[in-house]
Amino acid sequence: xxxxxxxxxxxxxxxxxxxxxxGSVFFFLIAPLFVxxxxxxxxxxxxxxxxxxxxxxxxxxxxxxxEDMIYGTKNPWGAAAKNSFIIAIFATLGSIVLGxxxxxxxxxxxxxxxxLIMATLISPMIVPLIISGVAIFFFMAKVGLAAxxxxxxxxxxxxxxxxxxxxxxxxxxxFDHSVTRAAASLGSNPVNTFMKITLPLILPxxxxxxxxxxxxxxxxxxxxxxxxxxxxTTIPIQMWTGLRxxxxxxxxxxxxxxxxxxVLILVTAELIRRRSERLRGINR
Amino acid sequence: MSxxxxxxxxxxxxxxxxxxxxxxxxxxIKAFLLVCPLLLFIxxxxxxxxxxMFSRSIDDRMITNMLPKTFKAMxxxxxKELPPEEVFASFLADFRVLAENKEHGKLGQRLxxxxxxxxxxxxxxxxxxxxxxxxxAKEQIMEIHKRFRDVKYWQAIKRTxxxxxxxxxLKGMDMYYDEDGNVVQVExxxxxxxxxxLRTLEVAFFVTLFCFLMGYPIAHLLATLPMKYSxxxxxxxxLPFWTSLLVRTASWMILLQQQGIVNDFFVFIGLxxxxxxxxxxxxxxxxxxxxxxxxxxxxxLPLYSVMKTxxxxxxxxxxxxxxxxxxxxxxxxxxxTIPGIGAGCLLVFILAIGYYITPALVGGASGTLISNQIAYxxxxxxxxxxxxxxxxxxxxxxxxxxxxxxKLVGIDNIKLG
Numbered sequence: 278x279x280x281x282x283x284x285x286x287x288x289x290x291x292x293x294x295x296x297x298x299x300g301s302v303f304f305f306l307i308a309p310l311f312v313x314x315x316x317x318x319x320x321x322x323x324x325x326x327x328x329x330x331x332x333x334x335x336x337x338x339x340x341x342x343x344e345d346m347i348y349g350t351k352n353p354w355g356a357a358a359k360n361s362f363i364i365a366i367f368a369t370l371g372s373i374v375l376g377x378x379x380x381x382x383x384x385x386x387x388x389x390x391x392x393l394i395m396a397t398l399i400s401p402m403i404v405p406l407i408i409s410g411v412a413i414f415f416f417m418a419k420v421g422l423a424a425x426x427x428x429x430x431x432x433x434x435x436x437x438x439x440x441x442x443x444x445x446x447x448x449x450x451x452f453d454h455s456v457t458r459a460a461a462s463l464g465s466n467p468v469n470t471f472m473k474i475t476l477p478l479i480l481p482x483x484x485x486x487x488x489x490x491x492x493x494x495x496x497x498x499x500x501x502x503x504x505x506x507x508x509x510t511t512i513p514i515q516m517w518t519g520l521r522x523x524x525x526x527x528x529x530x531x532x533x534x535x536x537x538x539x540v541l542i543l544v545t546a547e548l549i550r551r552r553s554e555r556l557r558g559i560n561r
Numbered sequence: 562m563s564x565x566x567x568x569x570x571x572x573x574x575x576x577x578x579x580x581x582x583x584x585x586x587x588x589x590i591k592a593f594l595l596v597c598p599l600l601l602f603i604x605x606x607x608x609x610x611x612x613x614m615f616s617r618s619i620d621d622r623m624i625t626n627m628l629p630k631t632f633k634a635m636x637x638x639x640x641k642e643l644p645p646e647e648v649f650a651s652f653l654a655d656f657r658v659l660a661e662n663k664e665h666g667k668l669g670q671r672l673x674x675x676x677x678x679x680x681x682x683x684x685x686x687x688x689x690x691x692x693x694x695x696x697x698a699k700e701q702i703m704e705i706h707k708r709f710r711d712v713k714y715w716q717a718i719k720r721t722x723x724x725x726x727x728x729x730x731l732k733g734m735d736m737y738y739d740e741d742g743n744v745v746q747v748e749x750x751x752x753x754x755x756x757x758x759l760r761t762l763e764v765a766f767f768v769t770l771f772c773f774l775m776g777y778p779i780a781h782l783l784a785t786l787p788m789k790y791s792x793x794x795x796x797x798x799x800l801p802f803w804t805s806l807l808v809r810t811a812s813w814m815i816l817l818q819q820q821g822i823v824n825d826f827f828v829f830i831g832l833x834x835x836x837x838x839x840x841x842x843x844x845x846x847x848x849x850x851x852x853x854x855x856x857x858x859x860x861x862l863p864l865y866s867v868m869k870t871x872x873x874x875x876x877x878x879x880x881x882x883x884x885x886x887x888x889x890x891x892x893x894x895x896x897x898t899i900p901g902i903g904a905g906c907l908l909v910f911i912l913a914i915g916y917y918i919t920p921a922l923v924g925g926a927s928g929t930l931i932s933n934q935i936a937y938x939x940x941x942x943x944x945x946x947x948x949x950x951x952x953x954x955x956x957x958x959x960x961x962x963x964x965x966x967x968k969l970v971g972i973d974n975i976k977l978g
Binding site: 303 | 585589591592594595596597598599600602603604605606607608609610611613614617691704775776778779782794796797798799800801803805806807808809810811812813814815816818820822854857858886911912914915916917918921922932935936937939940945948949952953955956959963
């Protein structure tokens with residue numbers, strides 16, 4: 278964004294002010310995440326930078342909080358991580374299957390009452406989480422699924438499907454239906470057509486919807502707070518209790534791991550986006 | 562529709578119109594069957610339970626089931642003077658059943674809410690009724706306490722007869738039914754819910770405003786920079802977006818604590834004295850700062866996707882026609898970004914209005930919002946019907962916002978990144 282030479286001085290000043298404002302906002306967005314990194318390697322128990330850390334003294338840094346995270350008995354992070362992954366993976370699979378199938382129906386031009394049904398399907402995304410939490414808790418308590426893995430997985434499928442429905446219908450809106458017709462005219466049955474033709478083409482949408490569903494489930498606290506018993510604490514629940522009672526450096530170690538995980542997810546999502554953009558570019 | 566000869570027939574001899582309709586219907590059913598599993602799932606596990614929240618919030622059947630005979634007898638009573646013998650007799654009969662099941666205490670508590678002093682006289686009735694003689698219930702009950710001779714107490718019982726009540730909704734707005742059945746406000750110093758509603762609106766409004774003020778410039782920068790720079794800067798928006806909410810809240814708790822880095826910085830530049838560090842967490846400041854940072858990506862992404870589609874030649878055309886940079890921006894660029902502004906503001910406002918986790922952690926007492934109150938009643942006081950009532954009031958508010966948005970901008974203009 279270099280300015281041309283003939284730019285008037287007051288506009289020049291404004292331009293640099295604008296860049297400064299943007300820089301500050303970017304800093305505001307990203308900087309808080311980087312505070313966690315160094316503090317999670319703190320050798321002391323306090324959540325401030327010690328004198329030694331400021332001098333970059335190697336003795337002031339340690340991995341003890343990571344050890345505590347893995348071997349510590351006070352906070353069972355391992356069990357929480359296991360629960361979190363089990364729940365998130367099954368919830369993602371459920372959301373993908375239900376959401377993709379529904380999106381196929383929704384993007385058919387024969388679909389009756391499209392607007393109303395779409396609104397119903399994405400309502401869990403629109404309604405504030407706290408209300409969803411109350412409603413889902415009432416349902417799970419009634420059918421006896423409160424404080425079970427299955428109950429939480431079902432709850433997360435409810436919260437995750439809207440993302441899959443939205444991304445897959447968006448992908449299908451640019452979908453050329455003549456290819457499925459061509460497959461049908463060559464004698465393929467609908468299931469085969471879907472698996473061999475449609476699915477590979479809409480896969481980017483399915484995966485990015487699935488990523489949204491995964492993150493939603495993996496990061497979900499509000500509904501789990503209502504549903505979870507002692508047997509199904511997840512990482513967010515464990516962090517929630519930790520943050521409420523006492524902010525310990527072990528939490529920061531966990532947080533660092535979660536940031537690394539989100540970097541991985543971000544990279545995956547970005548690669549998928551670029552791939553699908555490239556594919557669309559070829560089509561045009 | 563006179564000529565039959567014009568009808569085109571298919572090879573099977575069926576009119577084409579009929580055949581086509583049949584095929585369309587088949588397609589319709591096929592499409593609907595695909596949607597069916599998810600639709601049923603969402604309706605059963607989600608939409609019905611929200612409906613159940615409603616029935617729970619107005620449910621007042623507990624007392625209706627406790628005093629079935631009394632309410633039956635009261636149907637013919639006009640409620641102006643003391644009820645007839647029949648009512649007294651049925652009340653005594655109902656009360657005896659309750660006493661046998663040891664539920665008379667519950668009745669006392671419930672009626673005490675309706676009119677003070679019920680608990681005492683019911684306890685007295687329970688003690689004395691063993692010595693009651695057969696028949697003449699009215700006189701014997703009235704003997705026990707002078708309140709039984711007061712028609713207001715019988716009117717209070719009659720008021721509880723309907724199986725539903727709006728009391729929980731009134732409570733959510735700091736109002737209640739007084740002893741005469743009128744809707745009145747609670748005393749000024751006890752209007753906690755109204756404060757919470759206003760605070761929730763205020764926080765949601767200002768967080769949306771801050772997000773807009775901060776998000777608009779960076780979305781513009783991202784949309785106008787060359788791809789290789791903007792992709793890099795986009796990470797600054799996307800990384801927080803994908804990072805766990807709790808992680809981000811935790812980092813704000815570290816930053817904003819009294820010995821935290823922000824305060825260190827303020828001391829360093831001499832803004833505050835070292836021994837007089839301001840409290841930035843556990844109050845509204847903390848809620849504002851943390852919520853703005855957490856919700857900012859939801860503002861930037863829709864703005865960015867709209868700005869990306871605006872051709873730079875429009876601005877150039879405006880400038881070549883003699884517009885100053887400000888005029889071209891205000892007259893050309895800004896109006897084109899309105900769908901993005903609408904989508905971003907709607908998203909942020911609705912997320913903010915139902916926010917729970919961040920206010921609960923960094924909000925302290927003066928920063929908690931209405932969702933915290935709902936959670937409190939769900940988990941601590943176990944007043945689920947009240948939690949349901951407040952949840953539905955919040956939901957109504959959200960739907961009103963959607964409706965307004967749909968009128969102003971149109972819901973189809975929402976883009977998800």
